[in-house]
Amino acid sequence: MGAPPAAAEAGNAEGANVTAAEALRRAISEAARALAHRVYERDQLAEDDRTDPYAFALDYLNAQVGHGWRPTNAQKNAWTSAPLRDNTETNNRGMELARQSLNRKSDTDKGGYHDAGPD
Secondary structure: OOOOHHHHHOOOOOOOOOOHHHHHHHHHHHHHHHHHHHHHHHHHOOHHHOOOHHHHHHHHHHHHHHOOOOOOOOOOOOOOOOOOOOOHHHHHHHHHHHHHHHHHHOOHHHOOOOOOOOO
């Protein structure tokens, strides 16, 4: 599941400038490919030769542990955006500026843009 930490820290071409999000996506993709390969191989066996689903899953997870996977407490991803804030004041200011611009650009004999809104 990816390069060992020492290789990534050494700045090799594969580990250089990789963000945590990219590394996680790469690790998930590699794990999914490995699981898909194992499922495909298992499906090629005769029904009687297939292992128990629990034993199959346990074998896969043990292999992942061998590749460095460890269960961790769930944490918020650092690359997610901050919570949205209330932009009502900014939106109102933008609408007012748009109304002013439309009024300046409209025919003066019409008294401004006909849909300028309440004043």
